[in-house]
Amino acid sequence: MADTKDQTSVSIIPSVNTEQVTDSGRRKLIQSIGAASIYSLVDPLVKSGAWAAGSDAPEKTDVKVSFIALTDCSSVVMANHLGLDKKYGIKIIPTKEASWAAIRDKLINGENDLSHILYGLVYGLQMGIGGQQKDMSILMSLNNNGQAITLSKALYQKGVTDGASLKTLMDKEKRDYTFAQTFPTGTHAMWLYYWLGNFGINPMKDTKIITVPPPQMVANMRSGNMDGYCVGEPWNARAIIDGIGFTATTTQAIWQDHPEKALGATAEFTKRYPNTCRAVMSAILEAGKYIDSSVSNKHSTAEVVSAPSFVNTDVNVIQDRMMGRYNNGIGKTWDDPNAMKFYNDGLVNYPYLSDGMWFLTQHKRWGLLKDHPDYLGVAKKVNNIALYKDAATATKTPLPKSDMRSSKFFDGVTWNGSNPAAYADSFKVKA
Structure with a gap:
């Protein structure tokens, strides 16, 4: 996890004679002025100490956040569309990719900074499956269900x-x-x-x-x-x-209220740019709250994300299931109270350790992992709860009482994070 106690503040240079600086110095000056300018837009409440000890301006103000054309990219898109990113001193640049493999590759090589990403993809990279081994971070969950x-x-x-x-x-x-x-x-x-x-x-x-x-x-x-x-x-x-x-x-x-997409990054990025990560998370938290707060906001969101630059489909295809109005195509219709959720008073977004551990149990079940890993140890390494709590504090997002949660699946089996090795081995159907 990133150490929130040892962070470098961005210094704002009030006056410099640019003719006396080298080319390198000029570039640094321009970058500093740009950071200072966008930081002036930050909510004073955030500046005054909502983040952890010594935090200051985002280290990186233009942040490329990649996504796939899916409805659950909505909070990333809306954080930028609504200008919530400016409130936290950053500019989110939603970057559309064609596949999860492209998401993986461009995140690892640094072409993109953060990503709307499959929860299990992040854990796979951490364990060296589904791509080269890379230490990774899950900063928050973006949605449940859907x-x-x-x-x-x-x-x-x-x-x-x-x-x-x-x-x-x-x-x-x-x-x-x-x-x-x-x-x-x-x-x-x-x-x-x-x-x-x-x-x-x-x-x-x-x-x-x-x-x-x-x-x-x-x-x-x-x-x-x-x-x-x-x-x-x-x-x-x-x-x-x-x-x-x-x-x-x-x-x-x-699995009711299951974790789905996450905001993912390399561990290296979160350590180098902790303030930037908090800012992005804060903006996305506010966007998720906006989407979930009313039917009209969901309509507005569907209209935005249906555009060719995002999901690229008819708005009606997106909005019905976003509202929970389901038709299975063979005669059954229903209103689903557990349709896609983006906030749900913060319950959606908390990076529960037990959620990450569950994906590891299934990777072991299906032979993707040959041996039992240190389930809890890996989850503590990947799920960046410290950074999340800072963003939650900045946005007044409620926090759960525990880093673990209990869930009952449709087969009657309960998962709560206890004894994950036994859980992984308990299934009759497995690799």
């Missing part, structure tokens, strides 16, 4: 409506069944595997698993390349509108 598993209309025409009927068909009609996730260690892979496993389908043995970037899911299903996929919205709703698929389950039905 993903789904879509199955093809071809399966529905053969009687499949849920996991149990899918298992029946697979036992009856032997062939290769192909399912897609978005990244091997990511959230969508883990939700898909957990759901299939619950119905006695071993994703590693009974199916063919492929990796497809989220915006390409619908086109691949339309082409007949897959039987089903797990992805974030709006690409499940899009399949229904296009008449090629139906929603077999939502991920909140698997």
Whole structure:
């Protein structure tokens, strides 16, 4: 974790004769003046000590935050769109990427500073799976809920409506069944595997698993390349509108209020730019609060993020499921109280250690990790709770009483972070 007690303040130089400075000095002067100018916009309450001992202006004021075209990038986009980033002395530059692999690579090589990222992708990098080993930081969770598993209309025409009927068909009609996730260690892979496993389908043995970037899911299903996929919205709703698929389950039905996307960075970045990280987190916290606070704000958000530079789809495809208005495409409609959440009085955003540990248990379950790691030790290293608490204080975001939480899954199994090795080994269906 970044040490909040040993930070360098940005000094503002009031007057310098620029003709007497070297080229290097001129560049440093211009950078200092730029930082001073944007810092003058910072809320006085934030300046006066909302951050930890000795904190001052952000070390880096222009911050590239990468994202994928998914509804759950909304708080990153809106932090910039609403000007909340200026309040904290920074400019968030939302940077659209084509795939999670691109997100990974550009984050690691420093081309992007922070990212809207799959929770499990960060843990995979920390453990050296799904990419080269890199010490990573999860600064906060960006959203809970709001993903789904879509199955093809071809399966529905053969009687499949849920996991149990899918298992029946697979036992009856032997062939290769192909399912897609978005990244091997990511959230969508883990939700898909957990759901299939619950119905006695071993994703590693009974199916063919492929990796497809989220915006390409619908086109691949339309082409007949897959039987089903797990992805974030709006690409499940899009399949229904296009008449090629139906929603077999939502991920909140698997695990209510599950962690989904995170704000991720390399550990190196968080140590070098702690004030910048706090500023970005603070702006995003306020954006999440804005989105969750009213139906009209959700409408406004959907209109913004539907643009070609962000999600690039019709606004109606985004807004219904953002509001919790669900239609599964085969006759069932409902209002879901546990649709995508961005704030929920801060419960969404806290980087619970138990959330990170859960992904490690599933990586072990599916053979991505060969041995049991130090579950709690890794989570304490990755989840930057100290920085998060600073941002929460700056934004008056409530904090939970514990770094761990307890959750009951749809199969009746409870996860609370205790005895993670036994939990990982307890599943009948595993690699």
